[in-house]
Amino acid sequence: GESVGLHLPTLSVQEGDNSIINCAYSNSASDYFIWYKQESGKGPQFIIDIRSNMDKRQGQRVTVLLNKTVKHLSLQIAATQPGDSAVYFCAENWSGGSNYKLTFGKGTLLTVNP
Amino acid sequence: DVKVTQSSRYLVKRTGEKVFLECVQDMDHENMFWYRQDPGLGLRLIYFSYDVKMKEKGDIPEGYSVSREKKERFSLILESASTNQTSMYLCASSSSTDTQYFGPGTRLTVL
Numbered sequence: 001g002e003s004v005g006l007h008l009p010t011l012s013v014q015e016g017d018n019s020i021i022n023c024a025y026s027n028s029a030s031d032y033f034i035w036y037k038q039e040s041g042k043g044p045q046f047i048i049d050i051r052s053n054m055d056k057r058q059g060q061r062v063t064v065l066l067n068k069t070v071k072h073l074s075l076q077i078a079a080t081q082p083g084d085s086a087v088y089f090c091a092e093n094w095s096g097g098s099n100y101k102l103t104f105g106k107g108t109l110l111t112v113n114p
Numbered sequence: 115d116v117k118v119t120q121s122s123r124y125l126v127k128r129t130g131e132k133v134f135l136e137c138v139q140d141m142d143h144e145n146m147f148w149y150r151q152d153p154g155l156g157l158r159l160i161y162f163s164y165d166v167k168m169k170e171k172g173d174i175p176e177g178y179s180v181s182r183e184k185k186e187r188f189s190l191i192l193e194s195a196s197t198n199q200t201s202m203y204l205c206a207s208s209s210s211t212d213t214q215y216f217g218p219g220t221r222l223t224v225l
Contacts, residue, residue: 034213043118043204043216044157089156091214101172102214104157 012111019077021108023090028071030092034102035064035075039086047075047088077110085112116141118217120205126223133192135220137205143215145208146188148172148180150201151219157204163188195224 013019025033031052036044050057050064050073057064063076073090089107121136139146147162149172159172161180169180177199181189188207192199200223206214 036216041219041221043219046213046215049213101159101162106154106156 009106010109010111012113013080015080015082015112015114017080019075019080019084019110019112021075021077021088021110023073023075023105025071025073025090025092025103027092027094027103028068029094030103031095032093033064033066033073034091034093035062035073036089036091037084037086038089038107044089080110080112082112082114085110116207116215118205118207118215120203120217120220122220123218124221124223126225127192127195128225129196131192131195131224133195133222133224135190135192135203135205135222137188137190137207137217138186139188139207139215140186141207141209141215142185143207143209144185145210145214146182147206147208147214148178148188148190149204149206150174150199151204152201160190195222197224200224 034049035047037047038044048059048062048064050066055066061078065074087107087109089105091102091104093102118139127133145164148160149157151157158174160178163169163182166185179191203220205217208214
């Protein structure tokens with residue numbers, strides 16, 4: 001079946017470094033991708049999204065890269081801060097499917113060391 | 115800002131009780147979703163609704179039902195709670211062309 005996964009379950013970085021979190025997807029028809037951040041005990045928070053007609057999108061300190069050739073998505077966080085410590089997970093959607101249901105990855109735990 | 119609220123942050127119930135979890139969104143979104151989140155299993159879709167009084171089963175609907183009488187409100191019902199329904203429950207909403215926005219979650223413990 002189709003799935004969304006992550007290469008690394010945990011990532012530990014030093015404060016101020018850049019972080020890169022990766023995600024592989026298997027449905028080549030997926031055309032919309034989202035990154036969420038989930039802090040302990042809270043609901044997932046939308047960070048950034050990208051549609052398949054783009055290969056890069058930038059937000060505030062975050063950049064999402066989409067490589068459709070190898071079905072790979074990444075989230076780059078610049079100048080990582082302690083407040084960035086959380087679980088990050090990607091989600092994918094195929095707009096030809098049912099009512100914008102999302103398929104979620106399991107998540108990567110990012111730990112920022114001061 | 116999109117706001118999705120859930121009726122309780124923490125809830126403790128006993129086996130066999132009927133449990134209601136309520137979710138309200140203030141963005142006039144057509145779609146609303148209920149997930150449960152368990153360690154190692156990620157987010158799993160229980161039910162979703164794309165319009166008032168409309169619902170569709172997700173991946174794990176067994177033991178749950180839902181109600182959407184008003185556009186802004188989506189309720190999840192556990193008819194007879196069991197210990198394996200102890201979990202974090204997350205509600206989300208979206209428009210037809212947008213991402214899903216989540217509520218803060220309800221941590222349900224069934225004793």
